[in-house]
Amino acid sequence: EAGVAQSPRYKIIEKRQSVAFWCNPISGHATLYWYQQILGQGPKLLIQFQNNGVVDDSQLPKDRFSAERLKGVDSTLKIQPAKLEDSAVYLCASSSQRQGRTDGYTFGSGTRLTVV
Amino acid sequence: GENVEQHPSTLSVQEGDSAVIKCTYSDSASNYFPWYKQELGKGPQLIIDIRSNVGEKKDQRIAVTLNKTAKHFSLHITETQPEDSAVYFCAASKYNFNKFYFGSGTKLNVKP
Numbered sequence: 001e002a003g004v005a006q007s008p009r010y011k012i013i014e015k016r017q018s019v020a021f022w023c024n025p026i027s028g029h030a031t032l033y034w035y036q037q038i039l040g041q042g043p044k045l046l047i048q049f050q051n052n053g054v055v056d057d058s059q060l061p062k063d064r065f066s067a068e069r070l071k072g073v074d075s076t077l078k079i080q081p082a083k084l085e086d087s088a089v090y091l092c093a094s095s096s097q098r099q100g101r102t103d104g105y106t107f108g109s110g111t112r113l114t115v116v
Numbered sequence: 117g118e119n120v121e122q123h124p125s126t127l128s129v130q131e132g133d134s135a136v137i138k139c140t141y142s143d144s145a146s147n148y149f150p151w152y153k154q155e156l157g158k159g160p161q162l163i164i165d166i167r168s169n170v171g172e173k174k175d176q177r178i179a180v181t182l183n184k185t186a187k188h189f190s191l192h193i194t195e196t197q198p199e200d201s202a203v204y205f206c207a208a209s210k211y212n213f214n215k216f217y218f219g220s221g222t223k224l225n226v227k228p
Binding site for chain 2: 004031033040041042043044045048055056091093095105106107108109110
């Protein structure tokens, strides 16, 4: 089974520029998550999709971050404009539901963003 | 919201020794507690998990214990090997297990 695919692996941008990350979840996984992992910290949930609808975006800085999941499969996360404090690894994860329980919660390798 | 604290932040052990990492959580409604291993340049990988209706779970050299009353859970790795060296994260979740709250991580170094 193919894992969660993310691209690019690395990105360096200047502050105030924009950037976009892409995620392709495991086939058949209806739920998709974007996490932000700042160096030395645990991942923090930014947004959760169920199919193409947003379930939870309470931790997403909506003035600069946006995300979409068209057709309930791939997802993109965008930052515009970027700030220095956005430097982090952005992790995508996906899961399915089996008998009412979350199943197969899997992370991608992440995109490391450096804002200079 | 939930707050998960993890200790220690770094742990160095000799190969063959045991390693223990501890986490506490604040929300008594949390009922699912996974542990993840993250190697350099990779995403977190699930190594073991425990649900609130169980006090202990074991998988070969790895075990997790849960004390619901005290709201803490621990990861135990026995007979450590150099390939166990990585950053380990605990997490807590509730309801349908979708939203995870992670600890700050423990960097484990196993010296040959």
